[in-house]
Amino acid sequence: MKTVYKPQAMTKAERAIENAVLHITGKSFDELRNPTRKREIVEARQMAMYLYKKHTKFSTPVIGGKFGRDHATVLHAQKVMKQLASAYPAYMTKLMDAEAYINNWKKL
Numbered sequence: 001m002k003t004v005y006k007p008q009a010m011t012k013a014e015r016a017i018e019n020a021v022l023h024i025t026g027k028s029f030d031e032l033r034n035p036t037r038k039r040e041i042v043e044a045r046q047m048a049m050y051l052y053k054k055h056t057k058f059s060t061p062v063i064g065g066k067f068g069r070d071h072a073t074v075l076h077a078q079k080v081m082k083q084l085a086s087a088y089p090a091y092m093t094k095l096m097d098a099e100a101y102i103n104n105w106k107k108l
């Protein structure tokens with residue numbers, strides 16, 4: 001069963017993640033919620049899901065619902081991001097940049 005995202009006031013962590021993904025990938029959350037399977041969108045969406053799981057207490061169904069996906073997609077995104085980060089230094093750098101951006105944003 002797909003969890004439908006009901007827009008609510010965003011937390012500081014959510015705003016930080018949204019801004020970090022936009023800053024790192026150049027993709028807005030409106031683009032990430034789009035059902036497209038274009039590689040650049042999918043990679044940005046997976047990064048956002050990974051960061052949501054790491055920096056919020058949301059369950060995987062809730063995170064998936066924010067993107068119009070199910071919980072299994074979030075679990076897959078976690079796996080893919082970890083694999084890409086360990087295999088490619090450029091992905092590790094992207095994730096570290098996003099982490100730094102989020103941590104700086106949360107301090108504001």
